[in-house]
Every structure is written in C-alpha cells, then in structure tokens.
Amino acid sequence: MYLLVLGIVLLLLKYLGIEPLADWSWWWMLTPFVLAVVWWSWADSSGYTKRKAMEQEAEKMQERRDRTKSALDSNYKRKK
Template identity: 60%
Template structure:
C-alpha cells in the first residue's frame, strides 16, 4: 500500500513538474506501481491476504465473545 501511495505521489510530482522528479524518466516514476503489482500478486498466491483476513475475523470474534461474557458477569478466558 505504501508503494501505491508513493507511486501516486511521484506521478503527481512528475505531472506538475515539481522538484527533481520532473527530470526523472517515466520508468522510474512508474516503478512503484510495478512493485505494488508484484506485492499483490505474491500476497494472493501465497495466501497472505486470506490469512490476514482470517486473523482479523478471529480477533473480532474473540473480542465480541469477551465483551458478552463481561456483560453477563463472567470473567473472560485468560490465554494459556
């Protein structure tokens, strides 16, 4: 995600001809988009994206259960 933001920033600087970026080749300016594309392809192929989504869902589920137990007056489970 950081490389995508960097790419957008570099394109804006190149288009508006601000600073040293105005003198750079378009290949250098657009290279963060290639890095972003490679990162997303790797993350999807290895299951990184799905694993992070599952971890986030599990954490939300645990927090919801702990909150309900606290409402009922029961102590939430402590991690072992």
C-alpha cells in the first residue's frame, strides 16, 4: 500500500512539474508500482497474505470468546 501511495505522489509531482522530480525519467516514477506488483506476487505465492488473514480471524475469535466468557461470568455473579 505504501508503495502505491509513493507512486501516486511521484506521478502527481512529475505531472505538476515540481522540481527536481519534473526532470526525472518516467522509469523512476513507475518503479514503486513495479515494486508493489513484485511484493504482492511474493506475498501471495509465499502464503504471507493467507497467514496474516488467519491471524486476524484467530484474534477476532479470541476477542469473541473473551467477551462471551466475561458476560457469562457477570451473569453468574448476579444470580448468587
């Protein structure tokens, strides 16, 4: 995501003619986009993306369990 933002900023600065970026080659402006594609292809092929998604799901499940347990505990204490 950061590479895409960097690429868009570089393109915008070149388009607006801001120095010294206006004098740079277009290849330098497109480099962040190429690096983003390389990163995404590596992340998908290595399983990094899936692993992060599974970690987020496990964290959400644990939060739900904790909320349910605390709710059950509070109900048990009230009934005494």
